[in-house]
Amino acid sequence: MRDSTVDSPLVEVLNLSVRFPVKRGGAFGRTSYLYAVDDVSFDIRRGETLAIVGESGSGKTTTALAVARLVAACDGEVKVAGQDFLKLDDQALRKARARLQFIFQDPYSSLNPRLRAEKIVREPLDSMETVPAADRQGIVDKLFKAVGLHPEQQRLFPHQFSGGQRQRIGIARALATQPELVICDEAVSALDVAVQAQILNLLKALQAEFDLTYLFISHDLGVVQHMCDTIAVMYMGRIVEYADRLSLFNSPKHPYTVALLSAVPSVDKERRAETRRILIPGDPPDPVNLPPGCRFANRCPVAQDICRQTDPALRSLPSGHRVACHLVSEDGTPPLTP
Amino acid sequence: MTDAPILPEREIEKARHPLAEAWEMFRRNHAAVAALIVLALIVLAAIFGPWIYPTDPFEMVWAPFSPPGADGFLLGTDYLGRDLMAALIHGARVSIVIGVAAALMSVLIGVTIGALAGFYRGWVEELLMRVTEFFQVLPTLLFSMVIVALFGASLPMITFAIGIVSWTAVARITRSEFLRIRQLEYVMASRASGTGNRKLMFSVILPNALPPIIVQAALMVGSAILFEAGLSFLGLTDPNVVSWGQVIGSNRQYILDASFTVTIPGVAIFVTVLAISLVGDGLNDALNPKLRQR
Amino acid sequence: MAPLLKVENLRIELTTRKGVAPVIDDLSFELGAGESISFVGESGCGKSMTALGIMGLLPEKIGRIASGSITFNGEELTTASDKRMRDLRGNEISMIFQEPMTSLNPVYTVGEQIAEVLRAHQGLGRKAAWEQATELLDAVRIPNARGRVGDYPFQMSGGQRQRVMIAIALACKPRILIADEPTTALDVTVQAQIFDLLNDLRRQTGTAIIMITHDMGAVAEMAERMIVMYAGRNAEQGPVEQIIDHPRHPYTRGLISCVPHLMKVLTEERHTLTEVPGIVPSLSEFGRDQCLFASRCPQVTQQCLDKRPPEMAFADDQRSACWHAEDI
Numbered sequence: 001m002r003d004s005t006v007d008s009p010l011v012e013v014l015n016l017s018v019r020f021p022v023k024r025g026g027a028f029g030r031t032s033y034l035y036a037v038d039d040v041s042f043d044i045r046r047g048e049t050l051a052i053v054g055e056s057g058s059g060k061t062t063t064a065l066a067v068a069r070l071v072a073a074c075d076g077e078v079k080v081a082g083q084d085f086l087k088l089d090d091q092a093l094r095k096a097r098a099r100l101q102f103i104f105q106d107p108y109s110s111l112n113p114r115l116r117a118e119k120i121v122r123e124p125l126d127s128m129e130t131v132p133a134a135d136r137q138g139i140v141d142k143l144f145k146a147v148g149l150h151p152e153q154q155r156l157f158p159h160q161f162s163g164g165q166r167q168r169i170g171i172a173r174a175l176a177t178q179p180e181l182v183i184c185d186e187a188v189s190a191l192d193v194a195v196q197a198q199i200l201n202l203l204k205a206l207q208a209e210f211d212l213t214y215l216f217i218s219h220d221l222g223v224v225q226h227m228c229d230t231i232a233v234m235y236m237g238r239i240v241e242y243a244d245r246l247s248l249f250n251s252p253k254h255p256y257t258v259a260l261l262s263a264v265p266s267v268d269k270e271r272r273a274e275t276r277r278i279l280i281p282g283d284p285p286d287p288v289n290l291p292p293g294c295r296f297a298n299r300c301p302v303a304q305d306i307c308r309q310t311d312p313a314l315r316s317l318p319s320g321h322r323v324a325c326h327l328v329s330e331d332g333t334p335p336l337t338p
Numbered sequence: 339m340t341d342a343p344i345l346p347e348r349e350i351e352k353a354r355h356p357l358a359e360a361w362e363m364f365r366r367n368h369a370a371v372a373a374l375i376v377l378a379l380i381v382l383a384a385i386f387g388p389w390i391y392p393t394d395p396f397e398m399v400w401a402p403f404s405p406p407g408a409d410g411f412l413l414g415t416d417y418l419g420r421d422l423m424a425a426l427i428h429g430a431r432v433s434i435v436i437g438v439a440a441a442l443m444s445v446l447i448g449v450t451i452g453a454l455a456g457f458y459r460g461w462v463e464e465l466l467m468r469v470t471e472f473f474q475v476l477p478t479l480l481f482s483m484v485i486v487a488l489f490g491a492s493l494p495m496i497t498f499a500i501g502i503v504s505w506t507a508v509a510r511i512t513r514s515e516f517l518r519i520r521q522l523e524y525v526m527a528s529r530a531s532g533t534g535n536r537k538l539m540f541s542v543i544l545p546n547a548l549p550p551i552i553v554q555a556a557l558m559v560g561s562a563i564l565f566e567a568g569l570s571f572l573g574l575t576d577p578n579v580v581s582w583g584q585v586i587g588s589n590r591q592y593i594l595d596a597s598f599t600v601t602i603p604g605v606a607i608f609v610t611v612l613a614i615s616l617v618g619d620g621l622n623d624a625l626n627p628k629l630r631q632r
Numbered sequence: 633m634a635p636l637l638k639v640e641n642l643r644i645e646l647t648t649r650k651g652v653a654p655v656i657d658d659l660s661f662e663l664g665a666g667e668s669i670s671f672v673g674e675s676g677c678g679k680s681m682t683a684l685g686i687m688g689l690l691p692e693k694i695g696r697i698a699s700g701s702i703t704f705n706g707e708e709l710t711t712a713s714d715k716r717m718r719d720l721r722g723n724e725i726s727m728i729f730q731e732p733m734t735s736l737n738p739v740y741t742v743g744e745q746i747a748e749v750l751r752a753h754q755g756l757g758r759k760a761a762w763e764q765a766t767e768l769l770d771a772v773r774i775p776n777a778r779g780r781v782g783d784y785p786f787q788m789s790g791g792q793r794q795r796v797m798i799a800i801a802l803a804c805k806p807r808i809l810i811a812d813e814p815t816t817a818l819d820v821t822v823q824a825q826i827f828d829l830l831n832d833l834r835r836q837t838g839t840a841i842i843m844i845t846h847d848m849g850a851v852a853e854m855a856e857r858m859i860v861m862y863a864g865r866n867a868e869q870g871p872v873e874q875i876i877d878h879p880r881h882p883y884t885r886g887l888i889s890c891v892p893h894l895m896k897v898l899t900e901e902r903h904t905l906t907e908v909p910g911i912v913p914s915l916s917e918f919g920r921d922q923c924l925f926a927s928r929c930p931q932v933t934q935q936c937l938d939k940r941p942p943e944m945a946f947a948d949d950q951r952s953a954c955w956h957a958e959d960i
Contacts, residue, residue, distance in 0.1 A: 055819035056790075070526055094532035102530045110523035114545050124531030162911050173527065192674040193846055194908035197890035201905055219820065222849075226892030226902060249898040263824035264894050265849035267876050271896040272852065279828060280821055282775065283789050 008082070009043035010213050011050075011067075011181055016040045016076035018059075018066045022288050034287050036062040037073075038237035044230070046180070049207070049214040051224040054234035055260075057284060063234070064183050064217045068102055069093065080181060098128050098177035105186035107166035111158040117169050118144075118154035124176045143172040146209070147202060164195035171202065175210065183215045188223060200227065221264050225249055233257050236284055236295040239314060242322040253323040255336040256280070256296050262338040275338045294326070302327060302335045363624040370620020373613040380610055384434050387427035395424040395580045403596040416585070416599045417592050425585045426606055432581040433563050433610070436497050440562035443501030445555045448508025449544070455509070456516025457539050463513075470509045478503040479568065486574045493576055500565045504558060511554055515547035549625030556618035560611040567607050582607050634706060635662040636807060636840055637686070642700035644678075644685050646915065647693075653915040654698070655681045657864045665807065666838040670845060670855035670872070672887065676912045678864040679844045683810045686842075687727055688717035705807070723753045726801035728794070730813040735797055736785040742769070742796045743781035749803045768799040772829060791822035798829065805837060812844045827854055848888050852876060860884045863913055863924040866943065870950030880944075880952035880960050882929050883908070923955065931956055 018037040023030075037059045044050040052060040065071040067078050069085060078085040080100055088096055101124070104110035111120055118140055125136045144151055147168040158166060167187065174182055184203065188196040200223065206212060218224050224231060231248045233241040233256065241254040252258045259278040266272055280299045285291055291298065297307040306326050314324040317332040327335035364370060393399065398419040406414040406422075413422040455466040482499035489495050519525060520543060528542050567583030569575060575584050582603040589599035644656035656678050663669055671679040684690050686702055688709065702709040704725065709717070721727075729735045737745060746768055747761035756764065762781070769777035772795040785793055794814060801809055811830070815823035831854070834841055843854055851858050851872055859869040860883060868881035879885040886908035910928045917924065923936040933955070941955045954960070 055821065068530055070530060094534075097530060097532045100530075102527060104523035104527060106523055110527055112524040112528070112542060112546070123528065123533070127528075127531055127533045127537070164911065170527070173531070177531065192911075193887060194674055194890050195911065197905040197907050198909070200892070201907060204904070221820070222892045222894050225894060225898060226905070246898055246900065249894070260821060261894070263821045265823075265827070265847065265853040266894050267848050267852045267888060268893060268895045269873070269876075271894065274896060277824055277828070279825055281825075283791075 010046040010081055011044040011215070012077070012079040013043065013067060014041050014077040014079070016063065016066055016078065017074050018062050018071060019074050032288050035237050035290075036287075037066060040076075040232075040234075040237075040239055042230075042232050042239065042242065044181070044213055044215060046213055047207070047211055048230065049216050049228040051216040051218060051228035051231045052234055053218060053221060053224050053231060053260075055219060057236065057287070058234040059237040060217050060219075060234050061185055064102075064185050064215060067215065068100055068183055070102070094128065095130075098124070098130055099179050100181045100183070101174035101177065101179040103167075103170055103174045103182060103184045103187045106190050107163045107170065108190075110170050111166055113158050115157075116154065117149075117156050117158070117161070120158070120169055121154075121172045121176055124173060128177055130177060139176065140172075143175055146175070146206065147172045162195075163191055164198055167191060167195075167199050168202070171199075171206070175206065175212075178210070179212070181213045181215060183217070185217045186219070187216075189218065189220060196223075203227070221261065233260070236287060236290075238295060238324065239322075240296065240324045242314065243320070247319060247321050251321075251332075251334070253317070253321060253328045253332060253334045254296075254325050255300050255302055255327070255334070258334065258336050258338055259301075278336065278338060294324075360624040364620050367620040367623050369616050370623070373616030374620070376609065377613040377617060380430060380613070381434060383427055384430035387430065391424060391427050393421050393424040395420060395428045397421075403592070403599070405596075406598055406602070413602050414596075414598055416589050417596070422585070422599065422602055425580050426582070426603060429580045429582045429585060429603065430606070430610075432493070432579050433566060433583070433607070436493065436500065436566045436581075437559040437563040437614075439497045440500035440504065440565070441555050441558040443497065444505035444558060445508055445551065446505075447501070448505035449512050449551060451505070452509040452512025453516055453539055453544065453547075456513040457520060457535070457543070466509075467513070470506050473503065474506040476503065479565075482565070482569065483572070483574060486569060491574050491576050493579065496566060496569060496575065499569075500562050504562065504565070508551060508554055508558070511550050512547060515550060516543055519543045519546050549621075552625060553618050553622045556614060556621055560614035560618070563607065563611055563614075636665045636667075636705060637663040638701075638703045639682075639686070640701050640703075642682075642685065642702065643698045644681055644690065644695060645698040646681075646691075646695050648915055650916050654919040655695070655864050655915065656685065657919060658700075659861075659864075659866050660700075661859055661866070661869060663808070663840050663842065666834065666840055667857070668834060668841045668843070668855045670843045670851040670858045671861055672845060672848065672851055672858055673861035673867075674846060674912050676863075676915075677861040679861050680812055681864075682861070683727065683812055683842065683844060686808075687721055687725060687810065688712070688714075689721075719753075722749055722801075722806075723804045724806055725808045725810065726804070726806045727810040727812065728797045728801050728814050730816050736793055738785050741782050741784055742788070742799075743783075746796070746800050746803055749800055753804045764803075765799075768803060769796070771802075771833075772796070772799045773825075790818055791825065794818060794822075794826060795829070798826075798833075802833060802837070802839065806839055808840045808842065810842045810844070813846070814843070815850070816845075823850075830854070848876070848891060849893060860887065864918050865924065866951070866953055867925065868950070868952040868954075870946070871948050874948055874950055880946060880950060880957045881925075881954045882931055882956075882960065883925050884952075885960070886928075923953075925954075931960075 016037055017035060017039055019033040019035045021031050022034050040063055042050060052063060054060045062071060066073045073086055083096065085096060121140050121143055122136055125131055125139060131139065141151060144154060149165065149168055188199050191199060207214060216227050228245055230244050232239045235256050241257045252261055259280045262275050262278045278301060282299045285295060285298055293308040293310055294312050297303045300307065312324045312326045314322050316322050319332055321332060399421050400415050400419050402415060402417050402419040404415045406412060413426065416422055451466050451470060455463040482503050485499040486496060525538065525542055528538060566581065570581050570583030571587040573587060575581060585603040586600050593600050640660050642656055642659045643654055645652050646655045659682065671682060673679055685697060690696065697710050743762060743765045746765035750756045750761040750764055766777050766781045769781055774780050774792055774795055815826050830841060833839065845851060855872050857870065858872050858875060860867040860881065862883050867883045868875060875884060876888060879888060886906060889906040890908055892905060908928055913924055921940050922938065923941050926932045926936040935955050941953050943951045943953045944957045945951050
């Protein structure tokens with residue numbers, strides 16, 4: 001079943017857009033559209049982790065939901081192992097869902113409170129019917145072990161678990177159908193720091209054990225730095241910078257990325273001493289009435305006239321780094337440094 | 339393979355079913371438990387009463403207006419000399435059956451409409467909610483009187499008349515619960531694992547939406563009993579069946595001379611409806627997860 | 633010089649269904665005027681409870697101060713009358729909360745809400761209070777304060793609402809500002825702005841800040857001293873830099889190393905994160921005569937299970953409640 005060509009990426013997302021209708025001015029107002037995700041493209045190689053980072057309203061979660069077809073995209077393609085996920089009919093989609101699973105943010109609302117843990121983990125197997133019914137219990141047993149839960153705990157209800165344990169159940173459920181791509185949407189942000197470390201280590205171990213590919217959505221740059229191979233930075237529905245881990249964290253190009261990284265508090269004394277904190281004042285523009293130029297122009301400390309007039313496209317630099325900013329020079333010198 | 343620790347975070351608790359926990363909460367509400375006992379007695383009387391107390395409530399057994407206790411009639415007799423005790427016991431059946439049946443009917447209609455509206459959104463929701471609003475603004479008593487007057491005062495028709503005017507509250511509750519729950523992550527997770535719409539609606543969302551619906555249904559049994567009493571007081575009832583409202587209605591001219599003929603069935607209605615409300619209140623405590631936490 | 637706030641052997645008890653539990657157990661610390669101190673720990677360790685205890689806002693009938701003392705400016709707060717506490721709150725000691733969405737009243741404009749505090753505590757007239765509310769909004773760096781003072785909370789972003797909360801808290805020039813996870817609900821760029829604002833305000837007005845957080849990075853950024861809380865007890869306290877460089881309690885060390893931090897230069901190598909296994913014990917286990925961290929500690933010995941460790945003092949007033957503090 002799996003794609004034989006090793007080099008082609010497992011996931012290819014091309015020009016993905018998601019828009020939501022917004023009604024303004026009461027019942028007879030005009031309907032305009034909010035582009036939560038606007039022309040986003042990326043790909044993920046098998047066994048690797050791509051992180052999408054951004055702040056609230058950046059569209060990172062909507063992107064993840066659209067990739068999984070949990071919200072409808074209005075344009076674009078999502079190819080998983082060559083198969084366009086967005087064009088499948090209902091029947092085919094239900095089958096294809098086995099290859100792509102989701103881990104949710106909130107360990108409290110992501111488990112059905114009326115089902116026992118074993119049933120929650122079994123549910124995907126039961127609805128997809130990819131495995132004969134007799135084998136399913138064995139798979140559930142293995143998954144419980146893999147995520148570090150006691151076999152006796154299978155009979156418990158969600159409210160009898162702690163937050164970290166609930167997240168383990170959510171992970172076991174996501175792995176039940178042997179997916180290739182797992183989307184982790186802020187999978188650890190609701191957890192206490194000590195528990196967060198347990199879950200991050202677990203995710204890493206499972207990735208190695210089951211050869212998983214992760215799409216990792218997070219606002220926590222420390223966590224992203226630890227987990228991913230490639231990063232896409234989103235701002236107001238667009239990818240503004242896209243690069244591998246070392247290149248992005250050690251030499252960010254886009255002024256927004258620079259400001260974002262400089263804002264992260266750190267325990268590293270040297271980093272604190274040498275990083276100038278760049279404050280970006282104000283708020284993002286109204287997403288329904290976007291200005292003509294760069295979406296970051298109104299908060300950018302180095303914005304020029306061109307930024308307010310022309311929308312910058314995402315372009316590749318010689319180093320392979322991709323950035324959407326007029327002011328980054330051809331050789332990749334950023335306009336703003338921390 | 340993983341180095342994740344096996345966590346003895348809490349001792350393995352005994353797997354308790356949520357229902358067991360709900361009962362635990364219910365038991366703490368003493369008024370509700372007392373009301374439940376009273377209600378159980380009333381229901382038992384309604385079921386077995388006619389065997390224990392076989393006197394025909396339509397038979398004239400003694401002089402009219404015998405006060406309670408006189409001549410061996412525990413609750414006295416009415417204006418035709420019929421035994422009030424017999425009327426009370428036989429009437430319990432009708433009142434409770436109509437109450438429960440009408441409540442069931444409105445739950446059935448209300449849940450179906452509310453679930454469809456809350457799950458599908460869009461034009462389905464628009465249409466169904468406009469229909470709901472239409473029924474909501476109808477003058478309920480008048481509308482059910484018209485139905486009974488047009489189609490005859492049989493018990494099923496009375497039940498229908500009550501049910502058809504009282505489902506709107508259930509529909510609204512169901513819809514709002516569906517709207518809330520459909521966007522919770524476990525529903526998403528279920529969808530992501532390929533669960534179909536019908537299963538999502540009825541086996542994933544509905545069981546989680548049930549608590550407030552059950553509470554509403556319990557309260558509705560009470561209001562349906564009152565409704566039935568109102569209709570039979572106005573004479574819109576099956577003349578061949580005795581019910582509490584009907585007893586009040588037929589004795590209403592003598593309220594000054596023999597007030598007990600009206601008061602006794604009135605108290606019966608009052609006690610039953612109060613008991614149902616208290617039980618509903620207890621259910622609310624028991625099923626409301628916000629109160630259950632710690 | 634006497635400290636501004638002095639907490640000694642504080643014990644706060646909470647009545648639960650399972651009995652009485654000490655949510656704060658023998659906690660002592662001092663806060664000087666204009667100083668900045670941080671409480672760190674996982675949820676359920678009693679950080680917020682300490683703040684509520686100081687504010688006199690413990691949950692009624694359930695929580696009470698069982699023993700110990702809290703002195704503010706030489707005045708004992710544990711025995712102060714309700715009226716006196718009401719005078720102090722919002723005036724001398726104020727507090728901001730985590731959730732800027734729900735801590736403002738949606739039916740009044742932000743100007744009215746700030747002015748209300750000024751009129752109640754400082755007896756200002758309507759006009760003077762409004763005037764000062766505008767100035768305060770300007771001080772917390774809301775652009776075009778004069779135009780925004782008549783806005784309702786829903787017209788503002790999360791960061792702006794938190795600024796309004798800070799303006800309300802600072803309206804009466806308090807001596808102490810308690811900030812309970814003030815930026816947890818906010819984006820990181822907004823958090824940087826709020827931290828910047830709080831630091832500047834502290835420098836300008838000399839208000840001491842108690843910040844409650846779970847983020848070691850934020851502590852390093854904001855505080856001079858920190859107190860690591862575990863299961864209602866002080867695990868370790870002392871100067872921030874010194875503790876981060878050389879923690880003397882295994883819990884502190886766990887908290888620092890279980891988080892993937894951004895370093896100055898990122899390298900190819902990635903360590904497995906140090907795990908602190910398990911979770912915080914439940915309330916019913918608080919108060920036992922043993923080290924409550926023992927069940928999660930990699931260095932646990934029999935001594936830790938037998939007796940509660942005393943606080944051991946090190947240089948620069950670093951104190952650690954661990955039997956093995958010297959060896960760490």
